[in-house]
Amino acid sequence: MAKHRGKKYLEIAKLIETGKLYDVKEALELVLKTKTAKFNETVEVALRLGVDPRHAEQQVRGTVVLPHGTGKNVRILAITSGENIDKALAAGADFAGAEEYIEKIQQGWLDFDIVIATPDMMPKIGRLGKILGTKGLMPNPKSGTVTPNIEQAVNEFKKGKLAFRVDKLGSIHVPIGKADFSVDKIEENFKTFLTQITRLKPAASKGQYLRTVAISLTMGPGIKMDPALVAKYVG
Template sequence: MPKIGKKYQEAIKKVDRNKLYEPAEAVQLVKETANAKFDETVDVAVRLGVDPRHADQQVRGTVVLPHGTGKTKRVLVFAKGEKAKEAEAAGADYVGAEELAEKIQGGWMDFDVAIATPDMMGVAGKLGRILGPRGMMPNPKSGTVTFDIEKAVGEVKAGKIEYRVDKAGIIHVPIGKASFDAAKLQENFKAFLDVLAKARPAATKGQYLRSITVSATMGPGVKVSPQKAVAK
């Protein structure tokens, strides 16, 4: 069995594993149990009452967190002409076309999000085998295939995150850093849960939000009451 460190043992003692906490309590506990030497990421894991094998029960979308994630994302944009200039003015880190695609095919991956104008999908589409498995392929559903480049780049830089249910029916997203004020983490948490609740597929039956857990990178999971998480 893996050895459990003293800090983690102490952190576990602060969490009642059988209790469903209110969001504010959960966030405060996560901050208190984040004892690593680096600024830990605060993550939310939500188990949904959906069957991802069915197309009409897929859950996927985006949300702009009010206070961002605490990480500045490097944005790459496939565009030419005026749209390339628009991307540069909006703050994109890398802008180009075929030359960028060739770099990526050669193994270069020094970016976090890829955006493309619709007319450039012929270039970006060839990178499907590389970007697809990493969840980085430009996609209209996530707002990363668009002619409104200024808006797309601005949202990513402001804290836009993409969420997507996995094969096990679980969604994992970051909502900030342990160094964030508790109020900011709570607002980010609420913004994500509100959007996720509205994304419920019509084909879903029974309880949609089955379980919610919040945790820091090196800390224990804190269970949150699904009912209280989306209470108005």
Template sequence: MTTEEDKLMAKRGKRYEEISQKVDKTKIYTPEEALEVVFDTKSAKFVETVELAVKLGVDPRHADQQVRGTVILPHGTGKNVRVLAITSGENIQKALDAGADYAGDDEYIAKIGQGWFEFDIVIATPDMMPKLGRLGRVLGTKGLMPNPKSGTVTTDIAKTVEEFKKGKVAFKVDKLGSIHLPLGKVNFTKEAIEENFKTALKQIINLKPAAAKGQYLRTVAISLTMGPGIKIDPLLAGTFVTK
């Protein structure tokens, strides 16, 4: 289903051009400057997401240069994440009590096989992975297949559900060596976005593969859903997160 956000993204036009003038495309901003400017690029009629984009000095074609993990944003993402827990027995009620929107076993596996996707993330217990494996092609193409490296395969279903509902985000480097993460909503305070930014980028830095050579953070930028990218000096960004 096309969302209001999707429709607006297709109609950038004049408003986008006006907002773009507030960002100097020839300038590489300090993290502090970028976190100030991003709030001046509000343009949409909905509450936009502040997004982080990082280009890494890795070759994702090699298994030893994959960057994949999770991060718990201190202030969450501002989005109501719909969690589906695939589990069995008493874990079903534990997942629901922890905040899962849906929890069950064969019933939900069958629904997914029939084209049901009214959820944003799937969390599974190890005993259910053989059954979910049959849906690997369906869930994998949408980036929804549970995986231990993304923290979505767990023996502690209640804790994991609670973490993702509160703002835990899974990420993975794409084929171009980039990672994209939400940092919250534009109606967050600047302090909250800054703290989320530091936490997310620090985790990405901590996951630097030993096989990665040269400069790890190649480019760093933040933007709003409908706004232009604001380039940040990657070297300054690296030191900023340790302050």
């Protein structure tokens, strides 16, 4: 990991006690004091879970609708057909269509953040697996991005619905707001996300489930929370 040597960063880092595991409220209040960038930084949560993602029964993936959204305007591509194209656009999709967008992606176009598709289009989207799969953009029913109700899906993702999946190291990294959010909004989003993660604990996961929990701004230092206190907090 690259070392941060910026003067502002080093000053902000002094606010964080080395080796300390913070309780939830203290960490959430502190993270908003670590702003150093001129842009509106993202509040990010990083988790390491007590799972072995090599085993299918220990995969952790799902979706959650944050009550206050992420603060980011996500660009949604809806791959569908017929009247669903107009429905997707009316719900807020930035792009909507069928084969023409599949061809654009094959030619290298990737100016979107989420792909949502109706089931009838999946056989055609399958050939985009190598392109979308490596970037985590392949539509999947478990993430809510393959659905017959594309209007509802677009609306939810525009409002702040998150799709997440544990990586090969057992980690999950997601945005839960912006630096200009109030502490109360960040806390509500944090609790909603962690509650969902707790609900998704695989039966095969043994021992401590929440191994590490940290929060930070895009350009700020990480603030580590006490996993036991986080588990108790989300109940």
